[in-house]
């Protein structure tokens with residue numbers, strides 16, 4: 001970081017960021033970059049012992065992140081592919097307990113919490129069993145595969161009084177928390193519209209994950225993986241690329257729009273949309289999959305005490321030929337915009353002139369010469385020399401410290417909840433309020449009509 005930039009930095013403490021926009025947001029010519037930093041701390045008092053259920057791609061990200069939280073130890077891993085159990089021992093030592101049956105993890109008294117990182121079709125069952133077994137639960141997103149599975153988890157959590165957090169880490173991301181403060185400050189006027197997308201170009205981004213050469217009915221417990229899904233003969237593609245099939249995943253909407261809605265719900269404080277309309281299709285990756293690779297959805301958020309009415313336009317395009325890819329989230333108000341990046345954001349505010357101006361693309365140009373002269377005189381007497389338009393009055397950028405990891409803050413939030421009972425933002429109700437409208441995108445496409453959702457009572461209408 002160069003010195004010039006360093007001079008502009010003002011450290012802001014995470015979610016308590018002192019953004020008194022209006023007075024605090026700085027003039028454009030200063031071009032400040034405000035560095036956000038996490039205020040989350042954790043005391044490594046007693047040990048928390050975790051078991052990982054589903055030791056695939058994200059299971060490792062989540063476990064490695066959990067192990068960065070002081071006092072957390074991993075003692076067990078469950079998976080249905082032998083190679084992943086072998087790797088878990090290679091990585092975490094031969095003392096690690098491994099099994100293909102997650103109930104053996106739940107039966108262990110020395111395990112306080114589980115990370116559920118299985119395909120979507122197993123989330124609900126394992127979450128409820130884990131809560132009933134007295135374990136705290138970090139459950140990957142989307143919380144459920146089917147909308148009607150949500151209330152079972154909410155009830156089980158209430159009954160068990162254990163901590164339950166969904167693993168959509170954007171709920172704890174500094175940029176998202178900061179965007180919430182900016183919006184509340186009024187810096188962009190009245191919220192009207194949010195645009196949120198996730199695009200990918202390459203084939204691995206479209207879930208074409210590597211299949212190990214030793215995949216077989218002996219190394220993979222395929223029948224257990226199927227769970228309640230229709231019985232089919234062993235198929236390594238279905239097992240290792242489960243997202244491509246509706247029977248096990250939730251498609252592009254459940255996989256990725258859920259992250260976008262999670263962010264939107266934290267930024268706006270909203271409980272969710274009331275109407276969801278979606279068009280989805282399988283455009284490019286016709287490799288036997290039945291999940292869509294492109295989804296475009298519109299959602300209507302009714303006025304609530306937390307926000308005025310606004311609309312959301314969201315998409316996932318796994319066939320993106322532009323090659324840029326990535327996430328985009330733009331919160332647009334009547335007087336500005338918040339552009340939210342992964343770890344940064346920028347805010348631009350404008351003020352419109354009260355005077356309308358004239359000329360250019362305007363009826364004035366079609367007036368006769370005489371009328372033009374008369375109109376000019378009239379305008380000057382009415383508005384002086386104000387020729388209308390708008391001015392950008394503020395621009396500010398926020399950045400997270402280099403190496404900032406929202407997943408780590410999300411884990412710290414979870415383990416703080418386990419240790420101290422502190423509030424969990426992404427609890428089971430939040431999880432259902434983000435996953436149900438995402439899954440409703442698939443429903444809307446299939447039924448060819450908008451889906452009506454009651455975000456307060458969390459029910460399809």
Ligand SMILES: NC(=O)c1ccc[n+]([C@@H]2O[C@H](COP(=O)([O-])OP(=O)(O)OC[C@H]3O[C@@H](n4cnc5c(N)ncnc54)[C@H](O)[C@@H]3O)[C@@H](O)[C@H]2O)c1
Nearest residue numbers: 054055056057058059079080081117118119120140141167
């Ligand atoms: N928060 C995030 O950023 C993020 C990112 C990727 C994935 N995810 C979510 O994490 C979950 C896992 O995704 P992934 O990409 O790691 O998948 P993956 O296929 O790489 O791993 C899933 C693992 O679960 C195991 N499994 C399947 N059924 C099981 C069962 N009944 N008991 C125990 N293990 C079982 C499989 O053997 C597999 O190894 C999905 O729900 C996905 O949506 C979240």
